[in-house]
Amino acid sequence: MIALLALTLTVSAATPVLTLDEALQAAREHNLDIQAARARLQQAQLLSNRAWAAYLPTVAVGAAYTRNSAEAAFSLPGTTTSIVIQPYNQLAGQAELRQALIAPSLWPAIRNAGIAEDVAELSTESVRRDILFVVAQAYFAAASFQEAIRAAEYLLEVNKARESDTQKRFDAGTVTRVALLRAQLDRARAEQDLVRARNAYASAKLALSTLIQRPPEFSLELPPVPEVPSNDVDLVKQALEQRPDVAAARRNLDLAVGRRQGVWFSYAPSVGFSGVYRISNATGFTGKNDSWALGLSAQWVLWDGGLREINLREESARVAEATAQSKLAESRATEEVSRSRLDYENARANLAKAEEALGLARETQRLTEISFKAGVATYLEVADANSSLTSSEVNAISERLQTSLAALRLLRSAGLFEAKQ
Template structure:
């Protein structure tokens, strides 16, 4: 196992140290390459056409068309009172050609007015939803980065323990051959070295898995290393983060605009009771003169329509939209209450993580001093090998625990910033 580990370390050194990917670089790569974010942006571009589609219903429409008809008989008439020798008027030729142009324009369309306004609100909701998705994706990238960096630090701690246990095994073997220690001490040293090797393999596999997850989020290869960033700074406890959350979080703003959208749709249901007025103009031309004796004809039409009873559809729509208004209002209050709760809970988690980190750092300082004194005592022949082994294991465990508490503090800080709407804000 030691030989295999040595070969692995040699190959890694020969391959060279992979480039360091910083947290800022990872976040920037996610902004550019993350597939979920690209999907969200593509949907936003689709939503940006809602207003134009709503306006299109109010803009004039122009259509042209043409036709050809082969008739079985030709029909020609001579109108009474025409001078002798006047050729008859062909009202149906064998080969009949025709063309038509038509213009339509809505003059008074009350149902379209709230639809245009609602389209703009729907675009705002889509934009806010995309912004919320962007922040959530960057938050996931930051979490993955801190996790990978912490696992990399844990590898260093377990590798140190392996080096110590390997050296201790060699020293114990010499002492056993000299007859100064028992067989049990030698077996214990070999067991400690084996466990350290297993822990190192687990740590490296966990680190590789974390890097793979991070690489997938930012769409690049996993041939990089990371550096442990400092714990993110958060606003002081005196600042009203709950108020900032209600002002800064896009999901809260989206819930408010969703309520505006529901109110607009209910207004549209009311406007369906109003009459509508429209205008149309038609121009037709054909090689058949018709009874009027002209090859072209035009007509202008001003029409009005007022639906007095549609079987109760408008009443059903009005009740449905009113229920949606009530739903959107409750969802807005729920989103605001959840945002306030998340800020309070994140603040408590961050303060608890800070306290745990302080205790972990204190315990790490004590473990280092204990390990140092135990090593000195062992060299002086006062301490036993088991005491040294226990001190080394305790030091490594304490170091890993401190790394984990630092990770939890960083993640708690990220969650607090996210709950207040301050993380990845641009």
């Protein structure tokens, strides 16, 4: 672990420290992409209700008023009662009930709606994990830039001290003006490196604040490299079982099969029930103001111009496509796990070498500084040692960042990053 705390300026107490867990929690609650995905999920969760609505009874009521130009009435033979068939002001009301009794085409549609909801939920979970993965990447990057600032500040102090010491030696006539100019140049470069590091940190922090929808008034703490499962853990198996994109591809295959079944069910006949109640101020020939009727209806489409055959071939092609997509998702997951494992092992090896090189560079710089003060080492040797230390500091921070990102990618490829328990 790169320890520079003793060499840095104290962070202002007015600036709160944002931890990685807090950043992820803020993204879960406030990230706009996650909110949009949740809204789409809520829309998709209505698919089952919409499918069932076609099988539930339909009730409709209506009323009408008609002003007729003439009134029509008649009397039955042997009676004096007048029956009004058409009054001047005619009022009518109707209530109707319809219910599908046997609707084979709706049966797979209801099942398919449930599968579609599962696909939408898995897709939303995949989006959630992807966004939180991006947030974690942004956090590690910004925290690494913050560490780079601390390293740049330390190296600037070293170069300022070197410039001051060289100035004194030049005034005493023990070093040449070239040595003084070199010290001033090294100090100017260190100042430029610090400005670049601060700008990079501000940019990375702004990107992070946008992801979590929080003002960038915070500092960060560099987390340890994420822990990953050991080599003996079958990460490929876990990826195939826990990755939501793989599960969504499988459910999409189930959905394609279900839609093809729906086409087959459309060949079956359907049976429905209907009931109607009417009331009017015109009694009609029955002599009653109200009437009702019940009925059963059956429909069997024997030929629809070949549309069902076309739909069947289309859905069969979609089943083949979904089968290929499911196998492709599993193949990609397997490849991503294997590649991420290799990248992680390579990053760990690079980090170990970078930390070893940093330790050697620090010791070399310390000994060279002592030798220079003793008049044994030349200024060029000191400048080379400082340059090597600067390069080693930056490289160690970069390799630590790459190792952390490689660990995150491995966890994500195995379906372990931000998995719901």
